[in-house]
Amino acid sequence: MSRQYWSKPLFDLVPYTPGEQPKIVDLIKLNTNENPYPPTPAIKHILAEFPIDHLKRYPDPESSDLKNCLAQYHNINSDNVFIGNGSDEVLAHVFMAFFRQENPILMPDISYSFYTVYCNLYDIKYQLQPLKDDFSISLEDYAQPNGGIIFANPNAPTGRALSLSQIEALLKRNSDSLVVVDEAYVDFGAQSAIELTQRYDNCLVIQTLSKSRSLAAQRIGFAIGNPELIEGLERVKNSFNSYPLSSVSQKMAVAAYQDENYFQETVTKVINTRTWTQAELEALDFEVIPSKTNFLFVSHKTLDAAKIMDSLRAKGIIVRHFSKPKIDKYLRISIGTDDQMERLIAALKTL
């Protein structure tokens, strides 16, 4: 009987629905785009050697070592870097800091569904721009007055990517508004817009260590952009939670960037497995959208997507289906290990 204590806007709040994290351990989990490989083995030492005495102290609120590490890695300055507790939190601060404008912000009708959730949370007006029939982003539609632009590149859940020159043209055309590029999957084959942040003060890039660096559990994300954009984000962060990253997370993140060989090796494995899986799925009459990510967005020529999902689940394999207009015939399948994908294909052959 306590709903009477809720704030009024809470009644209309529609939260994000995360992919299921089942407790059953031997499932083949291809539903949340996690990396099938563990993070760099260097992290074992961090966990083993971390002095527990340090746990009584607050962590570095600025994550300075990590900022310096990212600055060096991406050949930028540390005042170009903002760190948050997962890119979801970074995105929340972006919406709060920059998108509360007179004009609506623009985003694709099919993209990361957290964007509209933040709009509802912060009472931000938005306008959805339809993707083209092939699921590519129709950039011409963004040439109109707006309070900002956001999209994922590569986009989710479609897997398609824009080129750097397309993004540059968009930045030029919209020099009066902030363009936010969410690069959660960029390491799996697309081009990063980080270099554009050095030439365009209206370009902000968001990345995460959850996908290509296998650290989803640690919640580490960052933004790269002009120092004044970063200052805006710091203002929101320091009005919300000054210590978004634990000391251990900060160390793990640095270790992930120091082991470039391991990173390249695992990303290459995922890409090769994706290529193999795509060919196998096409041989089974699936249409497969070309992917620059660690997942495939697929639709079967005759079988119903939700039914395929249920049959796979009965065989211990979980994939993601969005019952949303335009994409309800599609399944999003994360790329697992070779063995997991072989078992997926074998299961599909029995349907």
Ligand SMILES: *Cc1c(COP(=O)(O)O)cnc(C)c1O
């Ligand atoms: C996974 C994902 C995120 C969230 O990443 P976290 O850093 O784990 O919060 C953000 N954007 C897109 C498009 C994603 O797929």
